[in-house]
Amino acid sequence: MKLSRKVPLNALRVFEAVARHRGFSRAAEELGMTQTAVSYQIKLLEDHVGEQLFLRQPRQIVNTETAERMLPDVTRAFELLNDAMVSARQASNETLEIHSSPTFASHWLARNLGSFQLDYPSIAVRLLRVSKITDFNRDPADISIRWGVGPWPDLDCHLLGRFSFAPMLSPALAETIGGVSSPEDLLKLPIIGAGQGSWQTWFATVGVPAPDLSGHTRHNYVEQDLCGNAALAGQGVAILNHIFFSEDLASGRLIAPFNQYCTDDIGIWLVHPKSRRNTPKIKAFREWVIQAVASDMQRTEPKPPQA
Amino acid sequence: MKLSRKVPLNALRVFEAVARHRGFSRAAEELGMTQTAVSYQIKLLEDHVGEQLFLRQPRQIVNTETAERMLPDVTRAFELLNDAMVSARQASNETLEIHSSPTFASHWLARNLGSFQLDYPSIAVRLLRVSKITDFNRDPADISIRWGVGPWPDLDCHLLGRFSFAPMLSPALAETIGGVSSPEDLLKLPIIGAGQGSWQTWFATVGVPAPDLSGHTRHNYVEQDLCGNAALAGQGVAILNHIFFSEDLASGRLIAPFNQYCTDDIGIWLVHPKSRRNTPKIKAFREWVIQAVASDMQRTEPKPPQA
DNA sequence: CTGGCGCCATAAAGAGAACTTATGCATGAA
DNA sequence: TTCATGCATAAGTTCTCTTTATGGCGCCAG
Incomplete structure (x- = not known):
C-alpha cells in the first residue's frame, strides 16, 4: 500500500504553502512546481478531508473554516520537521568520528590533527583508538583508519601510504x-x-x-x-x-642502527562507507589526510635500500 | 521559513516508526509495507541527512545520536499533522451547511429538519435561505436546494419533487x-x-x-x-x-377554491459537488431528504386533475 | 558445529502517484 | 472589448516508491 494513503504528507505541505500565499500559482512558485501540480495536491487533500479547504474566488483563494483550523498545527508540524532535518544535517557536519589504528592515532594523527582543525574549525573531531577492525554497521564511526594489504569490498578505500x-x-x-x-x-x-x-x-x-x-x-x-x-x-x-x-x-631516544629500510604490502588505509563519499566532513578529512600524509612522507621517509 | 521541497516527508514518517520499534521489519508491519520499502526509505533519509541514523546490529537496530536528537521533533510533528487531519475530518462531519431556496427552507425544512437531527445528532445543521443560485466555488455550502427545470452540469443533482x-x-x-x-x-x-x-x-x-x-x-x-x-x-x-x-x-388560513392542481417542469433539486458524493454528512442528508420529501408527497400531495 | 530462523541489504522490475504540457474558462482591469 | 490573472481539466510522461526474489550474517538449538 502506498504510504501517502493514510495521511497525504506532500499534500499537506502544499496546503500549507497555499494557505500562506492565498493562491495556487504563488504557492507553486515557492514549491518549485507547476500550478497544475498544486491544484492536484489540494484536490487530493480535500478528498481526504472530505471538506472544501479553499474557496476559489477570482484573483485569490479564501481559506475555509476548516483550513483555518488546520493551518496552525500544520505550519507548526512542518517547522518541526524542518528544524529536525536542518539540525541533523548540521550536526552531521559538526562532529567527525574517526576510528583509527592506535599507532596511527598516537604517532601521526596526534601530531598532525591540529592543522586539520585549524583548516576546519567548525568540525569537531572525536578520535578513537581501536584495535578491532571497524564495522560501520555496528560502530557510529564516520571514518576508519586501519592497517591492511588491500582495498576492502563495499567500502571506499584510500591508501595513505606504505611506510618504511x-x-x-x-x-x-x-x-x-x-x-x-x-x-x-x-x-x-x-x-x-x-x-x-x-x-x-x-x-x-x-x-x-x-x-x-x-x-x-x-x-x-x-x-x-x-x-x-x-x-x-x-x-x-x-x-x-x-x-x-x-x-x-x-x-636520540631511539636509534636505527642500520639505514636499511624496507616496505611490504601492508599499508595504512582510510576507509568509509561508499555512500558517504561526499559528506562534507568526510570529504574534507579525506582530502586533508591524504595530502598531509603524502607531504609528511615526502619530507621524512627514508629511501628504501637498493635490492 | 520556507520548507524545501526536498525534505523527504515519507522517509521521516518511516524513520519515526523505525525508531519507535527498533526494527525495520516491525516498522514495516505497522506501516503496512514491506521491510524492503522501509530499508529504502531509511537509506534515502540517511543520504539526505548525510549521517547514519541507525546502527544495524543483529536482532535489532540502535538509534544513533543523530536519530535520538531528531526523534522528539519528528514524533511531535506527526502527532500534529495527524491531529490536524483527524480534527478536520471530524469537523467535516460535524457541520452541514445547507443553502436553500427560502420557500423550501421556511415551509418544508423548518417543519421537518428536526427529524433529521434526531437521526443524526452529531451533525449540526447550518441552514441559510439564499435567493441567488449557490456557486460552490464561492460559498462554503455543502448542499444547495434550488428550484429549476433540470440537472445542472458538473453537479450531482437529485430531484426532490415537482409539486402541485x-x-x-x-x-x-x-x-x-x-x-x-x-x-x-x-x-x-x-x-x-x-x-x-x-x-x-x-x-x-x-x-x-x-x-x-x-x-x-x-x-x-x-x-x-x-x-x-x-x-x-x-x-x-x-x-x-x-x-x-x-x-x-x-x-383554514388559506383556501384553495378549486381542487384543480397542476404541475410543470420546475422542480426542487438537491445539488452538491460531484466530488463530495460520498462525504458522510452529505450522503446522510441527501438520503434523508429524498426519502422524507417523497413520503410527505405521498401523504399530502393532491391528485393532479385529469387533463 | 550445523541447520534453521530472524533481520536487514541489494537487484530488478513493475505500478501508480505525481508532475508537466497544453488548453480552456471565468473574472476583473485597462 | 481585449488583455492579464488565476484555477481547472485532460492527456501524457517521469520517476518515486514498492514489491518480489534473493542473499548474507549472526544467533540459537539440537
Whole structure:
C-alpha cells in the first residue's frame, strides 16, 4: 500500500504553502512546481478531508473554516520537521568520528590533527583508538583508519601510504652488547613483536637468512605503538615505521642502527562507507589526510635500500 | 521559513516508526509495507541527512545520536499533522451547511429538519435561505436546494419533487367578492406573482384562455414564500404549492377554491459537488431528504386533475 | 558445529502517484 | 472589448516508491 494513503504528507505541505500565499500559482512558485501540480495536491487533500479547504474566488483563494483550523498545527508540524532535518544535517557536519589504528592515532594523527582543525574549525573531531577492525554497521564511526594489504569490498578505500620500517632500539640497550654493528647482533637482544612478518621481510632485505625468532615471545605485541613503547623503554629491539618514530630518532631516544629500510604490502588505509563519499566532513578529512600524509612522507621517509 | 521541497516527508514518517520499534521489519508491519520499502526509505533519509541514523546490529537496530536528537521533533510533528487531519475530518462531519431556496427552507425544512437531527445528532445543521443560485466555488455550502427545470452540469443533482400548485387566498379576501366560484372570479382580485409561468399553466389546465395579467404588478414577488405571506395577509390570490402550504390550508388560513392542481417542469433539486458524493454528512442528508420529501408527497400531495 | 530462523541489504522490475504540457474558462482591469 | 490573472481539466510522461526474489550474517538449538 502506498504510504501517502493514510495521511497525504506532500499534500499537506502544499496546503500549507497555499494557505500562506492565498493562491495556487504563488504557492507553486515557492514549491518549485507547476500550478497544475498544486491544484492536484489540494484536490487530493480535500478528498481526504472530505471538506472544501479553499474557496476559489477570482484573483485569490479564501481559506475555509476548516483550513483555518488546520493551518496552525500544520505550519507548526512542518517547522518541526524542518528544524529536525536542518539540525541533523548540521550536526552531521559538526562532529567527525574517526576510528583509527592506535599507532596511527598516537604517532601521526596526534601530531598532525591540529592543522586539520585549524583548516576546519567548525568540525569537531572525536578520535578513537581501536584495535578491532571497524564495522560501520555496528560502530557510529564516520571514518576508519586501519592497517591492511588491500582495498576492502563495499567500502571506499584510500591508501595513505606504505611506510618504511627498520629495527629500532634505545641507545642504552645497544650499549649493553657493545653496540650493534651487524644485523646478527640484534639476535642477541630481545626481539619485540617477533611474530610480525616485517622482521622476516627486513632480514631478507639485508641478506640475512631467515632467523628463528620463535624464542622471542616475551614482547609479542600486535600494535606497533606498544612495540615502540617497549623499545623506548629499552626492553628490546622492535621493527618500526620511520614515519611514526621520526621524532624519537631525531631526539636520540631511539636509534636505527642500520639505514636499511624496507616496505611490504601492508599499508595504512582510510576507509568509509561508499555512500558517504561526499559528506562534507568526510570529504574534507579525506582530502586533508591524504595530502598531509603524502607531504609528511615526502619530507621524512627514508629511501628504501637498493635490492 | 520556507520548507524545501526536498525534505523527504515519507522517509521521516518511516524513520519515526523505525525508531519507535527498533526494527525495520516491525516498522514495516505497522506501516503496512514491506521491510524492503522501509530499508529504502531509511537509506534515502540517511543520504539526505548525510549521517547514519541507525546502527544495524543483529536482532535489532540502535538509534544513533543523530536519530535520538531528531526523534522528539519528528514524533511531535506527526502527532500534529495527524491531529490536524483527524480534527478536520471530524469537523467535516460535524457541520452541514445547507443553502436553500427560502420557500423550501421556511415551509418544508423548518417543519421537518428536526427529524433529521434526531437521526443524526452529531451533525449540526447550518441552514441559510439564499435567493441567488449557490456557486460552490464561492460559498462554503455543502448542499444547495434550488428550484429549476433540470440537472445542472458538473453537479450531482437529485430531484426532490415537482409539486402541485393551485391558486390560494385568504377566506376573508374571498368574502370581499362574495366568494370564489369560477376561475374567472380570481381576476377580480389582485394577482400575486402574476409574472410566474405557473399562472398561465394553471389557467390553461382549467380551460380558461390565457388571461392578461399585465395589470397585476403590485405584488410581483419572485419567491413563493413571499407570495404566500401576501396571500395569508389577504393582499391577493397567489399560486402556491400545496406541499408548502398544506398546514395553512388545513387550518383554514388559506383556501384553495378549486381542487384543480397542476404541475410543470420546475422542480426542487438537491445539488452538491460531484466530488463530495460520498462525504458522510452529505450522503446522510441527501438520503434523508429524498426519502422524507417523497413520503410527505405521498401523504399530502393532491391528485393532479385529469387533463 | 550445523541447520534453521530472524533481520536487514541489494537487484530488478513493475505500478501508480505525481508532475508537466497544453488548453480552456471565468473574472476583473485597462 | 481585449488583455492579464488565476484555477481547472485532460492527456501524457517521469520517476518515486514498492514489491518480489534473493542473499548474507549472526544467533540459537539440537
